[in-house]
Amino acid sequence: MRITRLFFGITLFISFLTVAQDKAFTLEEIWGGAFSTERLQSLHSMNNGKEYSVLERDNTNGDTSIEVYDYATGEKANTLIKSSNIEDLKHIQGYEFSKDEKRVLLASELEQIYRRSSRGIYHIFDVPSNSSFKISDKKIQSPALSPDGSKLAYVMDNNIFVLNFVTGEEIQLTDDGKKNEIINGITDWVYEEEFAFVRAFDWSADSNKVAFIRFDEKEVPEFSMDVYGAELYQKQDVFKYPKAGEKNAKVSLYIADLGSMSLDKINLGDYKDFYIPRIKWSANPDILSVQVLNRHQNNLDLIFVDAKTKTPKIVLNEKDEAYIDITDNLTFLEDNSFIWTSEKDGYNHIYHYKETGELINQITTGPWEVTDYYGYDSKNKTIFYQSVENKNINRDIYSIGLDGKNKKRLSTKDGTNDADFSADFSQYINYFSSASTPFEFTLNNAANGEVIREIKNNQELKDKLVQYDLRPKEFSTIDVNGETLNMWTIKPKDFDPAKKYPLFMYQYSGPGSQQVKNSWNRSNDYWYMMLAQQGYIVVCIDGRGTGFKGAKFKKVTQNDLGNLEVQDQIAAAKQLGALDYIDASRIGIWGWSYGGFMSSNCLFKAPDTFKMAIAVAPVTSWRFYDTIYTERYLMTPQENAKGYDDNSPINFVDGLKGKFLLVHGSADDNVHVQNTMRLIEALVQKNKQFDWAIYPDKNHGIYGGNTRLHLYNKMTNFIKANL
DSSP: OHHHHHHHHHHHHHHHHHHHHTBOOOHHHHHTTTTOOOOOOOEEEOTTSSEEEEEEEOTTTOOEEEEEEETTTOOEEEEEEEGGGSTTOOOOOEEEEOTTSSEEEEEEEEEEOSSSOEEEEEEEEETTTTEEEESOSSOBEEEEEOTTSSEEEEEETTEEEEEETTTOOEEEOOOOOBTTTEEESBOOHHHHHHTOOOBOEEEOTTSSEEEEEEEEOTTSOEEEEEEOOSSSSOEEEEEEOOBTTSOOOEEEEEEEETTTTEEEEEOOOSOOSEEEEEEEEOSSTTEEEEEEEETTSOEEEEEEEETTTTEEEEEEEEEOSSOOOOOSOOEEOTTSOEEEEEOTTSSOEEEEEOTTSOEEEEOOOSSSOEEEEEEEETTTTEEEEEEOOSOTTOBEEEEEETTSOSOEEOOOSSSEEEEEEOTTSSEEEEEEEETTEEEEEEEEETTTOOEEEEEEOOHHHHHHHTTBOOOOOEEEEEEETTEEEEEEEEOOTTOOTTSOEEEEEEOOOOTTOOOOOSOOOOHHHHHHHHHHHTTOEEEEEEOTTOSSSOHHHHHTTTTOTTTHHHHHHHHHHHHHHTSTTEEEEEEEEEEETHHHHHHHHHHHHOTTTOSEEEEESOOSOGGGSBHHHHHHHHOOTTTOHHHHHTTOGGGGGGGOOSEEEEEEETTOSSSOTHHHHHHHHHHHHTTOOOEEEEETTOOTTOOSTTHHHHHHHHHHHHHHHHO
């Protein structure tokens, strides 16, 4: 009797485990944050190299504080600042130390403008005196402390101001700033979005000079967007947006000398219709580096400007048949020689140049890409970087001598490794994840990569996921159109190769992108697992034009976006459809943004291959998109009309036979809803039936409240009804 009971109990236990491990994912859980990973908050490595600071929030009273911790032990060293101790400060939302760490810039009441820009209320906290003051009652943009911590530069109402803490004086450097006309010291919409920076000014090393870029956008065409809100009348957001082939803002460079109280416009040379994607003072306080890029973005001059004589000198020139990527990797050494990254040998690598621009040596080399540059340890003459040397779906951390010798792989686990180094480069925090392991954070020795201690490991999430039918990603390759492409596959549990399964394809496919990578799940991955639980096979393939396989593979789509990439997805679908276990009559595809452009084209151009497609926030004609991104890959419409029109989904709606879902946010400042409206009109005039949804006042991300949940319910129902 006991044995029977025990056996019955064991049977129940096994049965419970089986049920628990078969738990299905739900959209409410996925978009409710049930599977969020525990992350490390953004940290600042203190100058001593032994401690770091983080911003923390007390959930009981909402108070925020800057806490200092010991790297080696993880123990709290001290509380530097508490928001409740500072008058007029609601909550700290961000902070920045002066170089000597005696002053801290505190951000609060931040108001988002576009993707990277914001304005807010800022305070200065003086560490030695334990005192603080508010900079302005008005919200300001992009404040930056001078290297010596004695001054602050910031932008308000498109003008640059400098506040001197020693004298108490506020100096207004410019007075011509005006919305939709003149911008000083911060970027316009297209620079912010495509060159990925907002603060367009920089302090010299001696804290006496400010260099800045001025944008004259008076001739740039305006874009207007209705914001419906909850009032009786909608409002209109109007800003300058240069679409492909239209006029850009005219940019110019200025240097303000605070000692002589002079402001000088710098004549960079005989450039016409050009970009200034980066400015940066060198280690020499009189030498400013300026990057000047032609409109086609295939010719880059690195210019050194002598601040005393105001004379420019080209020290380095980069040319490319296609385009040149802009980075933040330029690093000046003490002797004003500099580190630079380039694709000039066909792969992205690190180079060391003299101050004159003469090449000293190529530091990294090989048929693989450097994917991140972490910095230079001057004491040990060592560079730290991340690369895809260990298969391009992985990321590893490496060190190498400035002379290109003594290279070491510091990370040991296959997957995605990223690093945050201490100020003295003696140690680093390793951020690791893989497709099977959620984020793990360890403190590591920078000399050899050895783990000093574990910080976090997301064990709670691992334990929770044991209950679920977690569908693993199977990484593989597929040979398509003469290329070997990376692919992942998610299959249903109890997959039976004798059965037939519908196939659902996801892709993005934009230039230099990567979706097939060995890293932990994002929310979409749980959705794909949910679909697999419901009997679908889900795949993702990175076709030609995607990144991290060398410049030739990435740039093969130049001047012809949406042709080879679409061919690859169609050919892959046909090849997969020929497999015994795939139902070739039930193949669907989806994507967002560039991926929506792709999925639309696939459905319209291969109606006998794809049964259905979903396009979210798609570009439907590159004529509607911005100058910097579009012309980088297609030149202007005036120069390459064929490249724009031969692959525009609007021109191929005749081919629609399957089921099509089209989705957009009405307040998308990036890919304007105009794209979807024009595609809708083309479909209507061809009497093509389709489904569509517009999300009011939602931007390119289409989120907020229950918006994502609603969208993914809609997409899931569409897939189940039509695939």
